[in-house]
Amino acid sequence: MKKKAISILLTAAMLGTMLTGCGGGGNTTAPDNASTPAPAADTNTNTDTSAPAADTNTDAAVDTADEGKVLNVYCWNDEFKRRVQAHYPGYEPDAADASKGLIGDITVQWNITPNDDNAYQNNLDETLLKQDSAAADDKIDIFLIEADYALKYVDSEYSMPLADLGVTDSDLGDQYQYTKDVVTDSNGVLKGASWQGCPGVLFYNREAAKEVLGTDDPDEVQTYVSDWNKFYETAATMADAGYDMVSTTNDTYRVYSNNVTSKWVDGTTIHIDDNIMKWVEDSKAMVDAGQTKTSDLWSDDWKRGFFPEGKVFCYFGPAWLVNFSMAADEAGSIGNMGGWGAATGPQGFFWGGTWICAATGTDNAATIKDIIMQLTANEDIMKDIVVDDDDFVNNKPAMEGMASGATMVKDENGNDVEYSSKILGGQNPLGMYCEGAGSIDLAYLSIYDQGCNEEFQAAMKNYFDGNATMDEALDLFYKAVIEKYPELTK
């Protein structure tokens, strides 16, 4: 009997621990749920303290009383978060938890998934497909998209027409047309808005320009890179002087891929445009001549040129590259010393750009409307973004005014001055951007662009490195794209 009693005890103990295991799980989720009202309680005190700030809010008429208390934002980096934090009136960051913030009594939940290898899209797809059945506080309210795959979401029922939020066409009348084309679905309905424009230019290292070309004046440097022939001649000069023309082969990629005359996918057949093949040819020549490297974009080897020791002459990119990626806040970087210059470069192009979309099923329509209105249509806020963050904003009259110097900005001492960028050594690049923004053509976008662009650059690296013939590298590209998008064929 004793043995029986012991065995019962043991079994009970074992089952008990199993159940406490489950119970533990249940218990930990309970405080989580319970904690959602908690920040709401905090908000009361917060709104009290931020009341004076709310007074400066130009659009204080947002009635959020009947809204959901959680605003879920899906994005792939903290660029949008930084913009909201710095420029949206009434946003309070959560000191304890970087993934949370407060707008009035609404908790903003930032869900950040890196963009690489379609990871962001996959995560967003999963969550959007569950949108109908999700609890109100778990539903996506805002998600951000890029031009490379904008169509996929815009042409679906998961994004809300801006008109349904109460944003009218005239509200966004000052925006560049191309930024609206990207997020207009096949029925002509506008589904998103962006605060930035992404025309690209060539950023050159002023020191290198002085040393090798004898000048760092943007107009004179431009004569050395005004078309591809001159660009590659300069590349040879730079190589002789110990500079890489561009950091990696991928730097010139967008300049070629935005000047194509056909889409990546024709029906369900993958198609490589002639201009992209020209990139392969030109890049291979550059690598063979020792004028650039083959590292991946965003890698440390790619970033080496942000510092003088990296010995890189130029990068291609839009305004966000300077602000967001070029390590300008790090002491010793070229950007920190104001050592970059901007020139138009051989060809116009655009790269990236972030659009704000409202997810169907959101319970925060008024707040989303206000965020869109403040960040993409409020001229004062947008000008602040330019001055603070060196971005190029999506407001044609404001940008043209600041480019020509007709619109003044305040300097640190509160005096009216003409806009100039510190990172660019006091140059005003807005005119170049304005010119570029007007000529952006998005006729050849497809929903497969991100996968095709990434895989093409990755596959061609093998060819540039001499690990494969061009045909082998192309086969690898087709293989990788079909793995990503099983419905496509070679």
Added chain:
Amino acid sequence: MKTAKSGKVVRYNKWGYIFLIPFIVVYLLFQFIPLVTTIYNSFYENYRSGLTQIGPNFVGLANYKTIFTNGDMMQYAKNTLIMWVLGFIPQIIVSLLLASWFSNPSLRLKGQRFFKTVIYLPNLIMASAFAMLFFTLFSDGGPINSILIQLGILSQPFKFFSSATSSRVLVAFMNFLMWFGNTTILLMAGMMGIDTSLFEAAEVDGATSTQVFFRITMPLLRPILIYVVITSLIGGLQMFDVPQILTNGTGEPMRSTMTLIMYLNKHLFSKNYGLGGALSVVLFIITAILSFAVYNFSNKQD
């Protein structure tokens, strides 16, 4: 009295089954049901195109046909095997050596506990963190290249991740570093289990230490050795984290470091459950055959 005794036996049997319930439940939930659904999925066309779900449509053996005809699987199986062998050979040699040193009382090694802990430490680091570390160390502008250039061994950076050989060797080396401590501990346990009187008898008979190692230790260690080989082989077939992180999921250059599971991951990443299922079933069969082969071999020798 008799009836009471047999009653007890029956009751203990019952407890045996009750104790088995947790295992059976976990096995059914996390092993058996996924196994069956994987096999089921492998006969269907089932993937996601953007936000639209395609399938599931029954396609018979079409997925298996795709896998076997496009030749990718053989290539990735070869990569996996090469990297496993490259890592396993040094691993087993070093582990045997260390284990025999540690378990030999006549050497009177000092600080044994310290070194036993140290050799096990690499296994405690997350594979992904370890791979990131190596990626940074061996990148084109990384510390290893700077050191080699400053020592005058190289005149320009060697691109470790652009050569099939060096990438494979790096993956193998990392697997070796991570697992040799684990293997050493297993082998040491095996060696300590050998009757010490055998070693003493051999010593009395005048056997050299080499003879003792090859004639006594090795034969008696066989069950543990076989266990180590089987587990390492199965672990090798499932090689994923190190090459995945080291090459950012690309298996570059020219997919020479792409393992079978990385390939599987590519299909699952695009939610292609049909092809992914077929590949998993093939992997399951290969693993089963390998395990049986090694297991039978070990039993026959006894």
